[in-house]
Each structure stands twice: as C-alpha cells, then as structure tokens.
Amino acid sequence: MAEKKVVLITGANTGLGYQIVRALFGSNEAYEILLGGRSIQKAEQAVNDVTAEFPSSKTLATAIQVDIEDDASIEAAFQKVQSTYGKLDFLVNNAGAQLDPLFHAGKMTMREMWNASWNVNTVGTQIITTAFVPLLLKSSDPRLLFITSGTSTLAGSENRDLPINKVAPKGWPKPSHHLTGVPAYRSSKTGMNMMMREWYRTLKEDGVKVWCISPGYLATGLGGSQEQNKAFGAGDPAVAGSFVKAVLEGMRDEDVGKVILRDSVQPW
Template sequence: MSDDATIALVTGANKGIGRAVAGRFAELGMTVLVGARDLEKGAEAAAELRAAGGTAYPIGLDVTDQPGVTAAAEEISGRFGRLDILVNNAGISGELGAQSPGSARLDGVRAVFETNLFGVVTVTEAMLPLLRRSPGARIVNVSSGTSSMTWMTDATHYLSRMPGSVGYPVSKAALNMLTVQYAKALARDGILVNAVAPGACDTDFAKGLPFQLTRTAADGAAIVVRLATLGRECPTGGFFDDNGKVPW
C-alpha cells in the first residue's frame, strides 16, 4: 500500500450500493476497507475487489455494536494510521408492519433508528480521530429520497403516494439533520459532510417496493462516489442526488 493512497471505509459494503461504492473506489486506486457485519461476507467482497486489481481489506463492523466499532477504529488506526473517506452506507428498512402509523411497535421502530441513525453516530464518532489525520477528509451519509419532506408532501411526486411510515423515512430525515450538525461542527477541521439520495435501486434492500426498479447499484453509487471525491469545491452540509440538491 502506498503511503499516499486514499483510505476509504464503506459500511455495509459487502453487497448492494455499498459494494458498488467499494468497487468504484477500488477502480480509482483507493485502499478500500470493506465494512461488513458478517466478516466472512466482507472478506469475500474484498477478495473480489483484489481479484479485479484493487486494494481492499475486510473490516468486521456492526454499526450497532459500540465495542465492535471501537475495535474496528483501533484496527484501522494500527494498520493504516488515518482515514480519508467514510461512507456511512449501512442501513436497514426494518419490519414494515411495525412502522405503520396506528399500529406501530416501538421495538421495530427503535431497531431502524439503531442502525440508520445511532449507528452513524457511533461509527462517525469512532472514526473522527482518524479522519482528522487526513488532509481533506470526506464523510458521505447514505440517506434516502423518502426523507425529503418536500417530496413526501408534494402531490405530484410519487413518494407522496407511499404508505405512511414512522420508521425508515423518519430515521433518514433525522440522518439528514445529523449530517448538517456534523458539517457545521467539522468545517473548521476541513472535513466535509454530505448526505445523498441514491434512488431506489434493484438490490436486495429494495425488494418489495411497489414499483418497478430500473436503477442499478452502480447507478446509486455514482452520487456517493462523486461527493466523496470532489476537491475543495465540494459543498458541505447538503443533500444531493444525481440531479443536484434534494429539497429537505
């Protein structure tokens, strides 16, 4: 590994959009840390990236496990010394029946927030000392178009016709605000923080959605990679998709 290679950690990187992001980072010559709750699956994904000519290493990372996240940060510190890019991609849709207004179950809602919001806090806090060692660190939080209150209340937008849910879209709206707060706090360190809406892609995560999926995981990964690799002109504290800014 070159000392000047960009070190990028992607959570939930063994499949779906996270795997596509990791693959593109590897193609760009980065050292990719494949974060995965199941280390064996992470190792398989990392091996695939190496077979394609990339530099990749698996990192066991369950974002809901504080001691495990701390151990992962220590491992990264010991092996690589710093972190240049953090992509908080790991997320769950949760049990949909537990999220319906009027019949919601708090255990199901809390499970979604544990991964989609509190997991991001846990990982970001653990990795901040490593990110501060980078000359120009980037954090990209993978949010969702379902978090846009503008789209959800616009009768002309298809998202406004989705059933109500007190779990997944609410957790992603909270993630957007979290993104803004970290962007404000870390601007003085030169760390840029943004959220992205990758769109509904044809992955295991999106199975069961009530519409046809035409986007691939690579399509969804493109905006993540773009925000992670822009130079000093990169914005911070924003929410973006392929077309530019997403309305809050």
C-alpha cells in the first residue's frame, strides 16, 4: 500500500483551512493531515469533528499547535513533524488575518494594524515555510501552497466597478466610506504573491511545485463574521476547499508559479 502523503495546514481549525481538511477527508486518496491551530484545544476539537463526519475515511488527522507569529511554536511544530514523519509532502499556508476593521473600530493604531497584517500574512508565512523546506525536500512530490486573495491583484485594482476600488473624491478628510477598505490586508497579500514567486524560483530545481491560491470571497470569519460576509455575497468555503484539494492532487500542475483561481490564472 502506498505511503500516505503528510499534509500540514496552518489555521486549519476553522474557515477555509477546515474546509480543506474536510475536502481531503472526502478524497479517494489517504492522507496524514496535521491540523494546525494556535489553540491546541480548538485544533483537537476540529480533529474530532472531521473524524466524526467522515467515519469511513482512510485519511487521519492529528492536531498540532502552531502559531506563525511565534518562532518557538514554529520550531516545536517542525521538531514534531520531523521526529514523527521525517518528511512533509504538502504545506498549505492558510493562516492569515484581515485586521483593517480593527483599526477602523479604534481597537488598533494604524501602525499596530499594518505591522500585524504583514507579520501574520507575509512574515510569519515566510518563516514557517523556511522552517519546513528541509522536510518538503524529503518528499517525492512536494507541494507548497499560499492562500492569497482576489484583492491582491494589481491589475484587478483598476476595476472601478468593485466597491473596494472606487476612487475617492477630491479633498481631505475623505468621506468615511472611502477610508474603510482593507489596504493593509490586500498589500500584505500582494507581498505574499511575490514571496511565492521567490519560493518558486528558489525551489524550482528541487522539484517543489509552488502556487498562490486565490479562493474567492468566502463566507468565513475573516475580517468579520460568517453571517456578515455571507450578507455581502461571500461564497461557500467548501467550494474553495475542493479547489485546494484538486491542486494538491495534480489538477493545476501546468500553472505552477502563478496565482490561480478555480478556473483561470489571476492577473498580477
């Protein structure tokens, strides 16, 4: 019997991360999923939930504590994976945060919010990827995924039909509705896109397949509540979970090194 692929998914106890876990549990392939969460208790509960939902699945999940803002947590997770499995086949960098609303609500200063946005979405993702590359290189089919955003496309920012791209009127201060976008979030995800390109360049000769996944606007708790995002037209995150599974199982190998949508390539 073929050896199971080992998959680490960060931020996997909720939202899109959890939907990726569910999609892999529903696959015909068998995986060893390391379900990463900042809270080990929440990660363990997610393992219990998905195991109960898919009792006949050949896939197994194990909770692992990992906080991508904490170097000691990343190192401890690396040591656990190395000692238990000796390799990592797929790394899905899903953990992220949209913190702009906290600034608009007066709960963070602008500097705090911008620094934290980059620290989570870009810096932390870079550090955990660097830590786990040695284990990826032990795989016969290493795959490295970064979950980016449709708001990160520079070309797409020219689309004035989208509310997020509306031009503000002349003068200062601007009307409040022109100042409540997500510039820190979308900037940090644009930075992630270039980070992916650097990993693609760095690991190309090692045979590591690298992508950014742009899953679409989803009804998760990112930047608010699931209900709030759904009210604004967000889609079902389960669809994006299936999309990521398809990438992990080889459906988009011709698009390595790119930011991919479910049915196309996202413009830079």
